[in-house]
Structure formats: structure tokens, C-alpha cells
Amino acid sequence: MMNKFLAGVCLLISAFAMAQQSSYSPYSYYGLGEQRFKGTAEYRAMGGISFFADSIHVNLQNPAAFSALKLTTFSVGGTTSFADLSTEDMSQKAKRTTLDYLAVGLPFKKGGAVFGLMPYASTGYNLVNYSAMPSGDSTRTYYEGKGGINRVFAGAGYEITKNFRFGLSFNYNFGTVDTESREYIYGVQYGTRESTSSRLSGFSMDAGITYEGKIGKKLRVYGGLTYTPETKMTVKNQRYISLIEESNGGYSTIQIDTANVANIKVKMPSAFSVGGGIGKPRKWLVGAEVTFRNTAGQQSRFGSYGNVQFENAIKYGIGGYYIPNYNSFTSYLSRITYRAGAKYEKTGLMLNSKSIEDASGTVGLGFPVPGLFSNINLGVEYGKRGTVYSGLVQEQYVNVSIGLSFNDRWFLRRKYE
Incomplete structure (x- = not known):
């Protein structure tokens, strides 16, 4: 059993490294790329809230929730995204499929530990721009980018009292982003190509607290805080300038030179979240988070x-x-978990003095596996990011997510030999 599990983990890690389709968003060019949701499918289907702990689902957003696990948990999830990218005068469809997370949770008497792998940010775009030069010549420029930053993490949570839990998670972030631009001037035989490869690496951490208290005999009130301090990421850059010639729908390199570009450090921004809600355990819950x-x-x-x-x-x-x-x-439908939520975000990016905003609604279903504590979680998110005005791009997207949570009792002492 253990050998099969380890073999499965190795295969999934290989798939994680190979299956990343990065991003379809032109906004992923900026900063560290498109920021990825760092939680599981079940929390994503509830608008991304993360202030409460679950005994059979791993809450990857708040490490304090690790201590709530009652069973050994293996979680894996992925998303297929469909998008329409629009400007004022044209539109284009895009699609990507990604593996979102891979995590293992281990419960202890008053705590729990979780380790795994997930993407932190993604870069992926393929654009073309036609423009006129002051001399009257016309140019055609192609912009392409791919890659991203992945995260290996390990953390632990502890139940301080019956009401409070505390946890820490430590992360190693790493990845490579490759970008290039190719420019052609009509009537000129050769074009130019500039390509940059950036290797990024750095450490970060997350801290969290959760609270759970009673209201009367049946209701519970929940609260949660998380904090991520600012850290630095090292970026090692290599850049090449090439003379190229178009041929057979592609291009061939005539001459290539190395360009000097500095290695730098960029910040991984600090973050703080606070949320709370009310509910009846194993029945319903509603809440909000900022x-x-x-x-x-x-x-x-x-x-x-x-x-x-x-x-x-x-x-x-x-x-x-x-x-x-x-x-x-008697009714399987009665044991299904029905989830819903919504989110609104100012992403922090400003282009042409316009804030890039993202808003979406989510629904989801959690299907228990008969005879086991395991479950299959499905979620659908519909949203819009950006705008067609101010020379920008609007992304209208649908994300279809699936998460698998396998739960079992490990490390039990045998009563009989």
C-alpha cells in the first residue's frame, strides 16, 4: 500500500512539473506573473474563504487549520480554464489545464503537519502588435512568454486551547520564466529577436490563527487570521539579441549576441487576511473574508x-x-455538500492609469465516496478580469476545478500480532 502511494506521489510530482500550461493572460507579463489561488477546490468553490478548519479537508491557506485534521489526508486538484480575451475591436479564445496542488496531511494528538507542492504564479501569453513608425514604415511585433513559479511547502498547526489554533508554513519558491519579442519592419529582410530567461528562487512563510466558539447548543462562530511577511526573491537573468529571418511560417537565426542584464532581487509582497462566519457543524456555514x-x-x-x-x-x-x-x-443526495461564493479583487496592477479588477461567482459540489471518509469536490467559477477600455484586454473566464481528498487512518498500533 505504501509503495503504491509513494509511486503515485512521484508520478503526480512529475505531472505537476510537465503539465503546467502556465497562463493565457496578457497581464501575466507584469510583476511575478498571474497570482494563482493557493487553496483547494472545496475552498475555492466558497469564494476562497479560509477562516475555518475542517477535519477531512486540508486548508492550505491557513496553516492553523492543519491541527484540525483527524485522518491522514492526501489531496490533489486541478483546473481547466476557458476564456474569451477581448479588446474594443477583436476577441480570441484561450484554454489551459493545470495541476493546482498536491498535499499530504498527517494528524497528531493536538496538531497536524502538511507538506506538498503548488504553483505560486504563472506566465503565459502570445500576442502580436501592428504599428506605424514615425518614418512611415509599418512594424509587426510578436510577444511570447511562458513559465512560472512553483512552491514546495511544509507546515504544522497546534491546538492551543479548545477554541484557538495556531500554525506556521515554510515555503521554497522556484521557477523559470522565458520571454521573447520579435520585431519585423515591412520591406526589410531581417528582423530582430530579444529573448530573456529568468530563474527565480526564494523562501517565504505563512502564519495563521483560527478561532471556533459556541453560540448556544447548536451554532458555532468562526474566525481566522493569516499573515505573510514580505521576503525577497532572487532573479538571475540571461538575455540574447538575435538577427532573424522569417521562413516557412517560423524564423531562422542569422546572428545571436549576449546582452548584459543585471541579476536583481524582487519582493514577494506581504499579505494579511481576516475573516469570520457562523454555522452549524456538518450542516451549514456562511462567512466573509478580506x-x-x-x-x-x-x-x-x-x-x-x-x-x-x-x-x-x-x-x-x-x-x-x-x-x-x-x-x-437512504439518500445519497442528502450527503452531498453544496457550496457557493463570490469574490471581488483589485489585483494591484495598474495599466494606463486603470486598476485591473477581477470579480467572479462560484458554485461547487462535494461528493462523499461510499464506505470511505474520502470525497470528490467539483467547482465552477465564472468571472471577468480587466476591461476593453483604455486600450486594455478583458478576460471573461470559466474555471472548472476538481479536487480529490483521500482520507484514511495510518500509523495505528496493532492490538494483536
Whole structure:
């Protein structure tokens, strides 16, 4: 059993490294890329709220919740995204499939530990721009980017009292982002190509607290705080300038030179979230959460942006779940968990003096596996990011997520030999 589990983990880690389709968003060019949701499918389906702990689901957003696990938990999840990218005069469809997280949770008497792997940020775009030069010549420029930053994490939570839990998670962030631009002038035989490869690495940490108290005999009140201090990420850059010639739908390199570009350090912004809610255990819950990120003054992977600006980011989320009858023996539909939520976010990115905003609604279902503590969680998110005005791009997207949570009792002492 253990050998099969370890083999499965190795295969999934390999798939994680190979299956990342990065991003379809042109906004992923800026900063550290498109910030990825760092939670599981079940929390994402509730608007991304993370202030409460669950005994059979790993809460990756608040490490204090690790101590609530009652069973050894193996969680894996992925998302397929469909998007329409629109400007004022044209549109294009995009699609990506990603593995979102891979985590193992181990419970202890008054605590729990979780380790795993997830993406932190993604870069992926393929654009073309046609423009006229002051001389009257026309140019055609292609912009391409791919790659991202992944995160290996390990953390632990502890139940301080019956009401309070505390936890810490330590992360190693690493990845490579490759970008290039190719420019052609009509009537000129050769074009130019500039390519940059950035290798990023750095450490970070997260701290969290959760609270759970009683209201009367049946209701519970929940609260949660998380804090991520600002850290630095090292960026090692390599840049090449090439003379190229178009051929057979592609291009061939005529000459290539190395360009000097400095290695830099960019900040991973600090973040703080606070949330709370009310509910009846194993029946229903509703709550809200707000997250602040100190993204003002963010840099690119290889220096400043010129007139592009960053402001502090803020995200609001509301959501909850409902279970008709957790212990029903006659109706499987009554044991399904029904989830819903919504979020609104100012991403922190400003282009042409316009804040890039993101808003979405979510729904989800949690299907218990008969005879086991395991479950399958599905979620659908519909949203919009950006705008077609001010020369920008609007992304209208649908994210379909699936998460698998396998739970079992490990490390039990045998009563009989």
C-alpha cells in the first residue's frame, strides 16, 4: 500500500512539473506573473474563504487549520480554464489545464503537519502588435512568454486551547520564466529577436490563527487570521539579441549576441487576511473574508516597467456550504455538500492609469465516496478580469476545478500480532 502511494506521489510530482500550461493572460507579463489561488477546490468553490478548519479537508491557506485534521489526508486538484480575451475591436479564445496542488496531511494528538507542492504564479501569453513608425514604415511585433513559479511547502498547526489554533508554513519558491519579442519592419529582410530567461528562487512563510466558539447548543462562530511577511526573491537573468529571418511560417537565426542584464532581487509582497462566519457543524456555514497584499512598488523580473504602476491589492470573498443530512443512510443526495461564493479583487496592477479588477461567482459540489471518509469536490467559477477600455484586454473566464481528498487512518498500533 505504501509503495503504491509513494509511486503515485512521484508520478503526480512529475505531472505537476510537465503539465503546467502556465497562463493565457496578457497581464501575466507584469510583476511575478498571474497570482494563482493557493487553496483547494472545496475552498475555492466558497469564494476562497479560509477562516475555518475542517477535519477531512486540508486548508492550505491557513496553516492553523492543519491541527484540525483527524485522518491522514492526501489531496490533489486541478483546473481547466476557458476564456474569451477581448479588446474594443477583436476577441480570441484561450484554454489551459493545470495541476493546482498536491498535499499530504498527517494528524497528531493536538496538531497536524502538511507538506506538498503548488504553483505560486504563472506566465503565459502570445500576442502580436501592428504599428506605424514615425518614418512611415509599418512594424509587426510578436510577444511570447511562458513559465512560472512553483512552491514546495511544509507546515504544522497546534491546538492551543479548545477554541484557538495556531500554525506556521515554510515555503521554497522556484521557477523559470522565458520571454521573447520579435520585431519585423515591412520591406526589410531581417528582423530582430530579444529573448530573456529568468530563474527565480526564494523562501517565504505563512502564519495563521483560527478561532471556533459556541453560540448556544447548536451554532458555532468562526474566525481566522493569516499573515505573510514580505521576503525577497532572487532573479538571475540571461538575455540574447538575435538577427532573424522569417521562413516557412517560423524564423531562422542569422546572428545571436549576449546582452548584459543585471541579476536583481524582487519582493514577494506581504499579505494579511481576516475573516469570520457562523454555522452549524456538518450542516451549514456562511462567512466573509478580506485579504490585503502590499503590492505597491512591485518590480518586474528584470527591472522597472516605465509607466506601468502597482497599487496595494485587496480581495473580498463571501461564501459557505450546506449539507442536507450528513448521516443519511437512504439518500445519497442528502450527503452531498453544496457550496457557493463570490469574490471581488483589485489585483494591484495598474495599466494606463486603470486598476485591473477581477470579480467572479462560484458554485461547487462535494461528493462523499461510499464506505470511505474520502470525497470528490467539483467547482465552477465564472468571472471577468480587466476591461476593453483604455486600450486594455478583458478576460471573461470559466474555471472548472476538481479536487480529490483521500482520507484514511495510518500509523495505528496493532492490538494483536
